[in-house]
Amino acid sequence: MITFDGVEVTYGTFTAIPQLDLTIRKGEFFTLLGPSGCGKTTALRSLAGLTTPSAGRISIEGRDVTTLAPDKRQIGMVFQNYALFPSMNVADNIEFGLRVRRDGRHERAQRVREAADLVELSQAQLVKNLDELSGGQQQRVAIARALVLQPKILLLDEPLSNLDAKLRQQMRGQLKKLQAEVGITTVYVTHDQDEALAMSDRIAVFNRGRVEQVGTPQEVYDQPTSEFVCTFVGESSPLGADLLQVLFPGAQLAGPAFLREERASMVELSDAVPVVAQVELASYHGTHTTYTVQAHDTYLRVMSFDRGMRRDQGDQVRVWIRPADVLQYPPAQEDR
Template sequence: MIRFDDVEVRYGDTVAIPRLDLEVREGEFFTLLGPSGCGKTTALRTLAGFVHPSAGRVFVDGRDVTRLPSDKREVGMVFQNYALFPSMSVRENIAFGLKVRRESRAERERLVADIARRVDLAEAHLDRNVAELSGGQQQRVAIARALVLQPKILLLDEPLSNLDAKLRQQLRHQLKELQAEVGITTVYVTHDQDEALTMSDRIAVFNAGRVEQVGTPQEVYDRSATEFVCTFLGDASRLTPALLTALDARHPGLDPRRTAYARLEKVALVAPGSSAPAGTCTVEGVVSSASYHGLHTTYAVESHGALVRVLFREDGRPRPAVGERVTLAVDPSHVLQYGDDDSASDAVPDPATVAAPAVGA
């Protein structure tokens, strides 16, 4: 559906994207994820036609659109600040592109009413000024304005970042449901790992203009291809060589010479008098701190020179106290290790889901 073929983007002497080879399948919700300044928005704007690559080509449905004007690419764009017209009503904002396209009044009214219903905007909202709407309603207006033109592709540049945490969580589900209902190919830009993991069919993780891994949310989280992906996504504790040696004594195969991480939910606290889960290795440690989150508590446990974070679910079990000696259980298959080749050893990713070393951006 969408293909970046050896795309390079320069701003003067600065290379924002050195080389990008990436494919997005038809109908999928595809997320470009990474920290600020990593090139993800530049890639999105290149697809939209707002940025012209200095090299390479962009294809949509097999057609080369690299030099095609943005209004000829059949893409709808939702910006971070929504870019709504403050002097217009909701109805006028949604119908703006249709008016530019010279659709008849009757057709404009039909299309606006249909898309408003799909994005859950009531009839009463349509004649209000956009300044009278909440942030969530303004976001729906921006999405409706993009979708009413019936584009092949919907592009969203951090559309939830200006909303409060509770509303963001609510709109994630609504946005994903809307995308599935409409069936439109969607490319979504965010720096929020939780958004990417909960909403995406696949994710491309960007770092310094390059794609470090492409895969499903589970693949990039559980089988992180590089150390950057591992540390950027979720919460992982770095394990010391001494701790790896202690674990390796019980499960040969872990390499203390390589950098290693364990995600906090992959490490368990073994209750006194209980057996460790099958397939795990155990080490002793001391609780150094605890952080209560309601449904769970996050513990930091010192063990063999490492500070290992552990997610403890609040299910009625006795809670260890700070300073208490505890037993940690680690499944060696969940330990992610990286070396000079920057590839995970115990969770080797499928080569089809990982950007080749020679492929940047």
């Protein structure tokens, strides 16, 4: 188990993380999700021991590691740019940490083979030079290099961000499978909400150095506890006052309200309010079509999976909305 207890990290006079409290369970695939600059890498580096918190405590399995040297923490880290050695071949890259540790030659060879097997790098690839590998293969070398030291915790900082969309999708599955096989506690950093939802056991959503919500992908997506989480994770439309009056007649709603795009329907739903709307835009995505429609004072995104139906700009449609699906938040507070 990993705990962050009131951790503060500053860079000079700038406070990147004001107060972090977090518990990560053993064996968990835990993701730090948030926009650029919100402090994900800073949190990861403080866990790895590469940055020392200015206040608070970090512990691993009950042991205070706040000021412990990085190499004493039994943590493997894969950096965003991989930080591999371009002049060495694949096997030498993977072996590097074992040499530093002065393991014997036979043991080193054995471990390199095991680590290469785990990430599915072949014998032929082991003797290749690093620049002969694709981005996805280099990424696997970086993971093998971290795993070869048999760490207790694996830290991955945006490991897939340099890869193209298709390969990224593929590596997601492989990485998740690998993590489950090895059973290693993994802290994963990404700003890609899709990736976070697909891979994680639990997610911490970061905003400006603070954790807004911690939960399973389902919890974070279905019950976002703040406006920030609601708009950062998933697609949703902000609802205007006039439409809200139609959905909640007579109610006084002060704060922002949102509807997930897949919750608005062009086919009748039970317990839903029908709303007349006009199609403004239709965009075809293969699996579905997303319509942007105007309903009262609101532009709504509506997903349609009906292949037979085709609506064009200016068409009048009926959209069904369940008031219970509307996500509502208190009015914004003054800037924190």
